[in-house]
Amino acid sequence: MIIKFKMMKNYKIILLILGAVSLVTACKKYGTFPVAQITIDRVFDPRDSLGTNAYAFLQNVYATMLNGHNRVGGDYLDAATDDAVSSAASSSNQVTQLSTDAYNSGTFTDGAGDNVWANYYSGIRQANIFIANIGVVPVEATLPNHPEISMKYAWKNEARFLRAYFYFELVKRYGGVPLLGDKVYNVTDNLALPRNTFSDCINYIVSECNAIKGDSILQAPYASTSNYGRVTNAAVLALKAKALLYAASPLFNGTTLVKDAGTGQGPRNTTNAALVGYPSADPNRWQLAANAAQDVINLGVFSLDGNGFQDIFLTQNNPELIFIRQGDNGNNVENNNAPIGFPSAVAKGVTSPTQDLINAFPMISGLNINDPNGHYNPDSPYARRDPRLLFTVFVNGQRWLNTNLQLYQGGQSIPNSGVQQTVSGYYLHKFMGHSEALNGFAAHSEDWVIFRYAEILLNYAEAENEAVGPNAADYQVLKTIRGRAGIAAGTDGNYGIQALGSITQDSLRSAIHNERRLEFAFEEQRFFDLRRWKVAAAYMNQARMGLQLISNNQLTYNYVPILPAVFKVNSFTPKQYLQPIPYGEVVKNPQMQQNPGW
Template identity: 30%
Template structure:
């Protein structure tokens, strides 16, 4: 029996939403086989839009130090417009759904609870399907709860549908660890449910949760629980538990055929192929949301075709600085001499040449960033060498108005297929979880628990070797390894909605989010180039209170528990 995910919006958000008026009762829904399946579709329906659907065709990246975007949402964020009544991340979007995360995630939890309360007696003829549906709903509830507390901090653990006369004043706020323990326990139950597959192998089931997703959610939740934001005493036991969960996930998935894809650059240019022997063996979960407007595709609408009416999120100099040299495997810079990041401290061991800044870098740099001199394969049907220097065809734009050109000196390459006139394949999906993240979770947690052990080195070097980067040197201290694994996450997972949350859980927001810089390039008479760093944007949201999002004012007032009433600083 197959769930029809194409019917997600057309079906489950139609007759199922008329329950309150008495025309269709929950009992009637769950006594009908098709409506029962449709209600599970409804639970999936609270999956929000990710990818390029923040603000007006923005990634989450410009809300961190990965990128700059000249758009209302990103500019509002930089200006400090984050309050319990205004959140630039949750502004209405033309092509996204579930933008109001607070309500969206609670709705998903509610619908999952309703389904789980009725699944035992529901009309599901196949016992196998019943247990699979139960596992999916349980995992969806854990997913929504995890996304909720990652953004807003610990929340009441609700596992039953609310009755109409429920007394909300009885709700209290648990600790973050108690919430994570619940999520991990739910994931363990799903992992033990053999009726859920480890991988989706038929196209009709695309978008359904698997046991592999449970490993990914558990690993991420335990990693965050061990991180400085939620582990101020640096309890090593939490790191050990996070390392064990990540290793459990890596071992289980690789035993079932999961592996890193060979071509990092092309990995992000299409949706996962669904079969029993897929070419893409890395993706754990891909959000099943087709392009809402395939003609007005991602590249034509924003992220980075030079000269289009809106260039979108452009990589920052800070992101560019994070890519190491391939020959030596050494960082290019060791930090900055000034608070404005215009005077880098170059690493003499790296082999980096400031006069040729884009030569010999980590291959992931070339897969992620278009820079001055980079080849864009299809501008007007011809190969175009990027000209981001002053006066060039793709030059830096510093005027107060205009959206067509870069504001940092760079353009986004990741997710863009330069061989297509439209720039991005229409069927590209957002890869929410992938195996590389589990390896990096393992490297980080193992180092924090036990120092840079062979297990920590093996995990991070597996990710580096995929792109032919040298192994990390064997004599690193725990602190040195910590900095290297944090940088590895930055380059491997660039623009994948990890950095925004990583700098918060590490509590380094005040080090990363005060400003971002760009590169102004001048072409000299002898055709060489000179390079000048400059501040692109100063930002206001870097205080400790910005480590969490404020609970929306109208919702915070419902529950009188003082700790739940609002997050600190708001």
């Protein structure tokens, strides 16, 4: 394995190339610290009772977390799923390549596509440097909840959490990866390390979370505004719960991926099954995942944001947020994704949500649009729908920038004049500010939400249903999520869900899966959910559909394929359930086994 980091020949010289922030602003800004090279003994200074430089170094570790807004070549990762396509409509577009199997282990360089290998190993190395050296700094500040504990122990645990989080981000993409422990590798060390098994990696992540949870870390919710964005005990528990959820999921729990995907080409492409999952299934893994999610719920400090679905992503310190990566206060989301056609508020319209996603939203009654009791009207398809629909996508006639959007052919936002525009008849709305009655984009928080309470609830419901089947607890989660969304309870109080006494495990599983799709659209959940459930082939090997709306005295709704008009779609194969180990890592490391099929 080649762990990529920049070093001088003198091991103690580090080039700090990522941003850092001051103690006052916590993680909010990633400024430059410092622009010049600085030695380790200056960063971790035994005379620095404030720990200023050490804390700034810790912010470099935080800065390794990726912000998901238009992360993949300018697109959302969800544009590589059945929920959206890129408006760029080019065969070289990164999400299109991901979506149509038009890539191999060498296609995406560091940071391109969904290749996060080098980024997160860089973060792991920085975390190890911090963990190895923070002990010498005599930090006088103490934990708010435990004045007898130096803040440096919380900082150390924050670095340990971030390291575990980076490993999880690698494992959910690649399966087992090399575990480095606490060692800070020098360029003269042997870096040809083998991959650890999937089990080793999950056990390591869980053990790290178990070791750092508790008193020697900030308690949730955030102790103060200045600590907003920092790791808390709740974030530790949330990471443990998510790692166990993935470990219990069909892709990894008794994996058949090596058999399904074959062994690929070349002498080093035969993959040990233990690297990509547990060779034997254990249904108890679902119960472990449910218990871990319950631990977060039992903290009793989080709730669904009662101000509505849209404000979850706009209001900092709201009661739903568990862990976030802070962004700017601006309107980059609008600049990239909002509807085009407004000279005073120019946007690129990058993201084209699919008709498949629109159809997944139920009626306001909670009933599916195909249910005759839901009273879906194909001539007025957005009326009386789940309110999350219009907070997630823009549809024709929706109010925006003091205008009723014209999303019909030849309309203001689909001019067909050679400019980039939606190819699906819809634009992304999620994450955007309240600009309905303005002439320009409203500035707002653009934080990227990593863990929020709604996910903990749905993680719990999924794991509990898989462990023991439908019961009052997992059923109540769906009702709670739908109630916050604005779906009507109905006369039976079930929010359109089949009654608990008659719903089967399979039916509840389908309901939970669809609820995750709606609740977490464009939050980088769908791409990985389809894979860990091992159902991606069923959804990805079909045409992505869009709307061609014609306005000629009346509106005519024509539903047309949008992706296969240019590209192949029946291309998802078993090898795509995991990402390929980057080509450069395999050719430089004789012990690095490639994933099956790659």
